[in-house]
Amino acid sequence: MSILINEDTKVVVQGLTGEQGKFHALRNRDYGTQVVAGTRPGKGGEQVEGIPIFNTVKDAIEATGANTALTFVPPAFAKDAVLEAGDAGCDLIVCITEGIPAKDEAKMYDLLTTSTNAKLLGPNCPGLISPGKSNVGIMPHEITQEGNVGVVSRSGTLTYQAVHELTRINIGQSTCIGIGGDPVPGMSFIDVLEGFQLDSQTEAIVMIGEIGGSAEEEAAEYIKNNVTKPVVSYIAGVTAPPGKKMGHAGAIVSGNKGTASAKIEALTKAGVNVVKNPTRIGQAIKDVI
Amino acid sequence: MNLFEYQGKELYKKFSIPTPKSTIIKSKSELQSDHGLSFPLVVKAQVQVGGRGKAGGIKVANNDAELNQFIDDILGMDIKGHLVESLLIEEASEIINEYYISFTLDRSEKKYLMMLSSKGGMDIEEVAENSPDDLIKHYISPSVGLNPPDIEHAVTNAKLDFEYKDQLIEVISKLYNLFVDNDCDLVEVNPLAITSKGVSALDSKVSLDMNAEYRHEEFQKFEKDIPIPDSEKFAKSKGLNFIKLDGSVGIIGNGAGLVMSTLDVVVEHGGKAANFLDIGGGAKAETVTAALEVLETEDDVKSVLINIFGGITRCDLVAEGIVEATSGKELKWPITVRLDGTNSKEGLEILEKNKNEKIKISGSMDEAAQIAVKAGQ
DSSP states (O other): OOSSOOTTOEEEEETTTSHHHHHHHHHHHHHTOEEEEEEOTTOTTOEETTEEEESSHHHHHHHHOOOEEEEOOOHHHHHHHHHHHHHHTOSEEEEOOOOOOHHHHHHHHHHHHHHOOOEEEOSSOOEEEETTTEEEESOOGGGOOEEEEEEEESOHHHHHHHHHHHHHTTOOEEEEEEOOSSSSOSSOHHHHHHHHHHOSSOOEEEEEEESSSSHHHHHHHHHHHHOOSOEEEEEEOTTOOTTOOOSSTTOOOBTTBSOHHHHHHHHHHTTOEEOSSGGGHHHHHHHHO | OBOOHHHHHHHHHHTTOOOOOEEEESSGGGSOTTOOOOSSEEEEEOOSSSOTTTTTOEEEESSHHHHHHHHHHHTTOEETTEEOOOEEEEEOOOEEEEEEEEEEEETTTTEEEEEEESOOSSOHHHHHHHOGGGEEEEEEOTTTOOOHHHHHHHHHHTTOOGGGHHHHHHHHHHHHHHHHHTTEEEEEEEEEEEETTEEEEOOOEEEEOGGGGGGOTHHHHHHHTSOOOHHHHHHHHTTOEEEEOSSSEEEEESSHHHHHHHHHHHHHTTOOBSEEEEOOTTOOHHHHHHHHHHHHTOTTOOEEEEEEEESSSOHHHHHHHHHHHHTTSOOSSOEEEEEEETTHHHHHHHHHHTOOTTEEEOSSHHHHHHHHHHHTO
């Protein structure tokens, strides 16, 4: 089994009528993902390339049995869209939207977790793919291959780099997950690591972190106490200057907090093999499986 | 975006948070003779760097002669590499007690965090280190907010002067409203002082969440008054995320993580990046052309590395952008290109067809970094 999504996952796309939403939803469908519905208030009854559009997520779920929402709505409306998907009963909400204000993210997370059981991936993430089964998001499936390595990352393109390094030497993946680079991500490294540890398909784990916050340190503590599968890690931003936001809103070294070296040290102490260059991820995994 | 002290205090005034009476000047001639301020006056350099007091950027003037002298001394001063371009001149306060207060978002707890301490006026990281019991932390659920009883509890725990309890609760409550309503990443007052005239915010450190710019008109007004390098301004106008660094290998990549990693790999091979430049997801040919234009404005660049892993971004469009920006031109520096992912085959064919002896293609990120570092030496 992969984690979070598989061949039975049924996706409703929020913002399917937008350019980005349409492009990626159709790519996901071409890959074999069950993209069963789209939503756009006021456009219920219409279709996008055969995918029915509904006014609300609730209507979409009632008509199609969708259980996962994929959100492409603009930043100003993303909070309400995610909460709507949660209220309507989605088990998993994958929020691709970049540029949501931090206060909206904090409120969104707070309300979602106190009033529903939905899991939130993102915002500002590339989504996730269980190769051979389902792709929910914007990851290029061409570089993936079905197999036994779980990949989790705060960065989109760096995830692709890591997956590419694995596939290149014929090592496949169980599920590849981007948790996003924003200050208030929904699912954390720990949530995903827990899933990989329990997943029978996953034999080893790649975890890609970056400067800012303390998610990697918390993950290191969790790995030390709970993860028995081998973990290979890479941390981006070793040479990033303090006080500068390196692209991601969350990627900033403030004072002496959030540095790459502290993260590398914590992970190394937890028994994780931290490679210094992303092109060495493939070989490091090969060495442990 | 970090604000200057005076900009933060403008926001304080808007939220009726008491601050000393003041004026802001960019040159001596801007100081009106009838400024209406009473001596003694504090002349404060407006720079976004700590330790300005120790560096001589804050002086107390007791009369006009001293005021003139200090304005001359401090305006134009270099404080840790920051040029002093404006001065805040404000009435000095009679300080009875100095406290510390801040509001931030705590990423681990996913809640707002209020920190309060009776040890104001000093480096709060030292307080946290040396006497952690003096720093009160209160987490705030974003959907519930901060209520007066919570504040009273924190004020009591922090052992602040209870005689001023009501005033403190009112000011703290207003600071919280500013933090939330104005989409701040940080609101910090150090010191929040008890003065002879009551509670007053003597300093301000405010950072704004630029993702919320669309719902705050004044963010742009503040941004205009914050000096940033021309290259960063130009890049922003083209929708590029550019940060100037101090090396000589110009970097262009897609995705923050990959670009950050590219900087690291360049260092690993003995070079140093001249910049961080993320063309973002789904870049078109003109985005890449603009990125190369940005690097052309940078004198320190000796070699350029383009590292693309296409996801939403299509490598064929990136290649078109490179060709457009470079064909028929005498290139200032050698370019090393690595294209992988979506449509990389098509992209490489485009570069092959439009051969340029200064452009080298590499099959891997690691090798590309090596070549780029060497080419710039």
